[in-house]
Amino acid sequence: MRAILTAAVRAYRYFISPMLGPTCRFYPSCSCYAEEALQQHGAARGTYLTVRRLMRCHPWNEGGYDPVPPPHNTKPVPHG
Template structure:
């Protein structure tokens, strides 16, 4: 019951984030430059994480991924995880992402 409630609440946020990310990818991304160090790109990763895991966990996963894309950060193939981390809780949102 509670899972269905959260799915209904999450739906508009999830699709609003999807639309904003797609708008960024097809407009501003061309001006910022297409030189992401990861595959899939940070915007694709964030979009897929939000669609797969929901707005709150997926958004934090995307924020962690953007943080890792800084100078001296990580690079290479980094897909969206299939499952949420075991230690992740909604009130400890930084645990959703890998920050190193």
């Protein structure tokens, strides 16, 4: 599933985005953010992070630097 979503993001970046011009208010761009989020967090959480980012990318948001959050470490910490 991650590969399909990543391919869709790349297709958007290379075929649709050039026709629209640079409109993203953030760095990295929303398509780069989406690809990185999918690679780091998987399909479910990566999609959630991408949708959350896309909802903030509008003319009334000043944008700026907004990196993908690092993955949570889910391994238990050994005691003792």
